[in-house]
Amino acid sequence: MLVFPNAKINIGLNIVEKRSDGFHNIESCFYPVGWSDALEIMPAGKLSFHSDGIAIPGNASDNLCLKAYQILAADYDLPLVSIHLLKAIPIGAGLGGGSSDAAFVITVLNSQFDLKISLEKQQDYARRLGSDCAFFVVNKPVYCYEKGDRFENIDLSLTGKWIVLINPGIHISTAEAYAGVKPELSGNDLRNLLKEPISKWKSEVKNDFEAALFLKYPLLKTIKQSLYEYGADYAAMSGSGSTLYGIFEKEIDLSAYFQRYKIWQGMLK
Structure with missing residues (x-):
């Protein structure tokens, strides 16, 4: 079975507090976008994982796609499969590409082998792999917390x-991003802010990672400003970066202006 795990953007991101388990509580809106990998899962004589496209750091045996298979195989009688991933979504870019790949393994295995796992239970399995899986x-668009x-x-x-979406290739680790943020409750409810016209988001809908990361990597701020100069209704960094995105009322082609970087352009659904 061949599927296309897609990326997501964060629209607003408030870092609320540090948890006792070392993670942080956040408030954000996740919105799916069409920048996608390609994932094929086929029955095979042995369990295997192979990737092409963008090089994935680390050992293949530690990839989240294999871990997703193993989590389900512990509870269900799954046949052995070969997993082939064509990686196109930039890694460590605030787009959730790795999380998407892992989640799609769960949904594909459930469908392909008729496991009849409820959506809620599939989400529970995915939570064991990563916070946004x-x-x-x-x-679909959700408010997350x-x-x-x-x-x-x-x-x-x-x-x-x-x-x-513009990815300048700056790798920002999660630890680096959080090191520049002081968690605090937001004075405004993001859910209410997103009910406002998109023209008002520029001054109200914030990503808490931007302030410190824009000081450390001025290029990120420059790209965001450029997106506004080219007519974006709203522009922001997604997640902990380094991808910036601009939302436009009508189709626009900015590929000539950002030739040095990875770029994806398309319509939102």
Whole structure:
């Protein structure tokens, strides 16, 4: 079975508090976008994982796709499979690409082998792999909270708007990003802010990682400013970076202006 695990963006990101387990509680809106990997899972004589495209750091045996298979195999009588991943979503870019791949393994195995696992239980399995993995099981816009793994429906549709994502290739670890943030409760409810016209988001919808990371990596701030100069209704960094995105009312082609970087442009659904 061949599927296309997609990326997500964060629209707003508030770092609320540090938890006793070392993680942080956050508030954000996750929104799916069309930048995708390609994932093929086939029955095989032995369990294997292979990837092409963007090089994935670390040992293949530690990849989240294999771990997703192993989590299900511990509870279900799964046949052995070969997993082939064509990696296109930049790694460590605030887009959730690795989490998406792992979540899609769970949903594909459930469908391919008729495991009849409920959506809720699939999300529980995904939560064991990473904080944002569970989002990709249902893969629709949500307000997320706690570690980013608990969700609430949100009435937000950007269908028909155009998005441009720019990844300048700066690798920012999660630890580095959080080191520059002082957790605190936001004075505004993000759910209410996102009910406002998108034209108002620029001054109200914030990503708490931006302030410190823009000082350390001025290029990120420059790219965000450029997206506004080219007419974006709203621009921000996704997650802990380093991908910046701009949301536009109409289709626009900025590939000529960002030739040095990875870029994806497309319509939101």
